[in-house]
Amino acid sequence: MPNITPEQMRFWSPSVRELEPYVPGEQPKIQNLLKLNTNENPYPPSPKVVAAVQAVLENSADALRLYPDPDASALKQAIAKQQNVAVENVFVGNGSDEVLAHIYKAFFVRDEPILSPDISYSFYPVYSQFFAVNSKQIALNEDFEIDIADYKQANGGVIIANPNAPTSIALPLTKIEELLVANPDRVVVIDEAYVDFGAESAVTLVEKYDNLVVCQTTSKSRSLAGLRVGFAIAQPHLIAALEAVKNSFNSYPIDRFAIAAAVASFEDQAYFEAQNQKVIASRDKLTAQLTNLGFKVLPSKANFIFATLPSNDAGELASKLREQGIIVRYFNKPRINQFLRITIGTDEQNQRLVDTLKNDILG
Amino acid sequence: MPNITPEQMRFWSPSVRELEPYVPGEQPKIQNLLKLNTNENPYPPSPKVVAAVQAVLENSADALRLYPDPDASALKQAIAKQQNVAVENVFVGNGSDEVLAHIYKAFFVRDEPILSPDISYSFYPVYSQFFAVNSKQIALNEDFEIDIADYKQANGGVIIANPNAPTSIALPLTKIEELLVANPDRVVVIDEAYVDFGAESAVTLVEKYDNLVVCQTTSKSRSLAGLRVGFAIAQPHLIAALEAVKNSFNSYPIDRFAIAAAVASFEDQAYFEAQNQKVIASRDKLTAQLTNLGFKVLPSKANFIFATLPSNDAGELASKLREQGIIVRYFNKPRINQFLRITIGTDEQNQRLVDTLKNDILG
Structure with missing residues (x-):
């Protein structure tokens, strides 16, 4: 900044x-x-993604002069089919x-505090500040877990990442359901950016709960971080609030290439x-390898692990890895200042880390 | 909406x-x-745009798994070069x-009213409502022109489209400069979505005025509506406010294809x-043809015209054109309920309209 x-x-x-803006990695x-x-993700997206963009270039490059579908209906349909919900969701x-x-603008601008874990996605407090949302951070327990009992208090809404980041720990659906039942008059948001790596998705609860919003992304499990496509699943009366907000901010947020590419990704379930x-x-x-080296690794359901080495300072470890050309995230x-957040690479990349x-560092 | x-x-x-969300055409x-x-735009984008996306597919499709540059530096550089300003602008x-x-969030959330014309881009009042901006609409004069004298009053900022939409009429730079001088303590935004079709751009005034923000788009004159890339030019202390807002909302708004395609467009000045x-x-x-048919056409510096036919109701005309497979915008x-906003097509398309x-309609 100047x-x-x-x-x-x-x-x-x-x-x-x-x-105080968010600082991306x-x-x-x-x-x-x-x-x-x-x-x-260490792997490229489905080859069908590349083919779909190729098809746009070959068949409809002229259409770049035209606005994309503001509703991105084709993409909504592909997501609905893959997630086994209706397009209206x-x-x-x-x-x-x-x-x-x-989501913050649509549901969380109200008098009572919005609850979220004290250690979680660091964009949550930024949104709170941006929209002047009254927010309250709830401490993780000593095992770095979210304890649902702590969220049973007056609130204007709840947002939880599941699996949580940077801890990588997931909650079972029974706990999510407990939270939904305890908050009948306020929206509960489950941010499932990492859910596809082994956690249970709350999308199956959307039909039953009129206060649930599930948020997911194509950036991690679909290898499309370069494309910028995320989505939410909820009952129609909640989707309508999101549409009202979106259409008061930017009507056409997803471009023609991104729509085509994301549709192809959702259609390739096998990949x-x-x-x-x-x-x-x-x-x-x-x-297992890091545990052998003496690390304590939290139980991960994400595409990263959160690990600490009792014998070494985490900040120093991060610096030394960096000197060797390996970058991990240190907060x-x-x-959490004695932990490293390490993204899962290919087996070869992980071996280089180990x-x-x-x-070079511990030996 | 359900x-x-x-x-x-x-x-x-x-x-x-x-x-009350914006309603796109x-x-x-x-x-x-x-x-x-x-x-x-009736014409496709530069062939170099297609080639640039092709190159992404061939050389770096694997990189789709990686986040794009949050700062989109390559794009900023291409724009800076074409606009003859520094990257920091x-x-x-x-x-x-x-x-x-x-822009609304960065500069206009303050006690004094933000001034804009009563007839202008219909998203302005939507932004005002979204960000709870105190706004005041200033009537165009009887010739549908912006009269700068009307803006010389206490304000928290001014936003003007030049050329204005849907009127198509442009202000000369001398008038913009008058407005900048009259508002030394508040930001003046010139929205130049249509400037490349014959109006004078205020980008040349950015070096001189610390209160000027010029906004442009690739959607019209660069035939890239399907791509979603817009930009602003201003002095660095104003750009910094926009970056703070952007990084508190969404760090990576432009995807890898859009960055590559837009760069190629800015590099093809001849096209x-x-x-x-x-x-x-x-x-x-x-x-000239519509004038011959009896239309009054406002003097346009945009890629559309704003026209009225005294003998016929504009709403009915729009309906009849629609029956013939031609859609124009009617507000x-x-x-302005006796005017039609008509986008300029190719000569062949315009001839079909005439x-x-x-x-079929007037004959």
Whole structure:
């Protein structure tokens, strides 16, 4: 950010002067870098994704001059089919970050506090500040788990990531259901960015609960972080609030290439399942290897692990890995400043991490 | 929108229950339709755009699994070069609609009223409602022109479309400068969605005025409505406010295909200029033909015209054109409910409009 004088600052809206924006994981442009810091998938998207974009170029490049379908109906249909819900249950946006922003505006701008875990996706407090949402952070228990009992208090809504990030720990659906029952008059949002790597999705509860919004993304399990497509599943009266917000902000958030590519991804269920199984197997293998090196690894249902090495400072470990060309995510925050968040790579990439730790750093 | 019971409505944020969202021009899926209703370009984008996306597929489809550059630096550089400004003067977003939304949040959330013309882009009042911006509409004069003298009053900021829409009339830069001088402590936004079709751009004033934000889009003059890329040009202390807002809402709004495609468009200046000249020539020809049929056509510097036929009701004309497979935009609003907004097509398409009017409707 440039140096801004107090005089120049008079042009900013007063509330914007106080914003503390989200800081995305860095995207360095270094050769041979092993990037295990932003929970991207180590595998490419389905070959059908590339074919679908190719088809747009060949058959309808001229249509780039035309606005995309503001409703992205084709994409909603593909998601509905894959998720086994009706089209009326689907909302789509420019990445799940935009979907989450719309969720905050649609449901959470009210007097009572919105509850979320103290250790969770670091964009939640940013949205709260952006929309002037009254929010209250609930501490994870000593095992870094969400304890639903702590959320049974007056609130204006609840948002929980399941699996949680950066802890990687998942809640069973019975616990989610307990939360839904305890909050009959307020929306409960389950942010399932990492659900496809072994956790139970709450989408199966949407039909039963009129207060549930489930949010997912194509960025992790579908290898489409470069595309920006996220979605929410809920009953129609909640989807309508999201549509009202979206159409008061930006009518056409998803471009023609992204729609075509995402549709192709949702239609290739076999690739999706096979790829996720590979990541899960690699995660379990890496967890065992790091445990052997003395790490304590939290039980992960995500495409990353959250690990601490009692003998070494986590911040120093992150720096030393970086010197060796391996980037992991380190949060210098209370309670988690002795942990590293490590994205699951291919088996080969994970082996490089293990070898580097063993031979160059700990050895 | 589904029927929503008062009981279901309790889940919505109170302020969201009152929103009146923007209604985009319809995108009907009808064969042989002549679509002159959403100001899209009749010509495809530069062939280099298609080649750039092709190159992404061939060289870096694997990179779809990785987040795009959150800063879209390559795109900012291409825009800076084409606009003859520094990279630090450029902000990019998911279409100029998203850029405008961020502009409202960044500069216009303050006590004094934000001024805009009473007849202008219909998204402005929607943004005002979304961000609870205090806004005041200033009537166009009897010739449907913006009179800068009317804006010389206490305000929290000013936003003007130049050329204005749907009137198509442009202000000269001397008038914009008058407005900038009269508002030294508040931001003046010039929304130049249509500027490339013959108006003077205020980008040349950015170096001189610390209170100017110019907003443009690739959707019209670059034939990339299907891609969703808009941008703003301003001094760095204003760009910084937009970045703070953007990074508190959605860090990665532009996907890998859109970045590559838009860069290619900005690098093909010759195609851009030739195509705009074609549209301008067609506009002048169509204006003459409609004038011959008895229409009064406002003096246009855009890729559309705003026209009224004293002998016929505009709403009825729009309906009759629709029956003949031609869609134009009709606004059933005070002062302009006897006008049609007609997008400039190819000469052949415009001829079909003229022939249909002459032979099937007025004849």
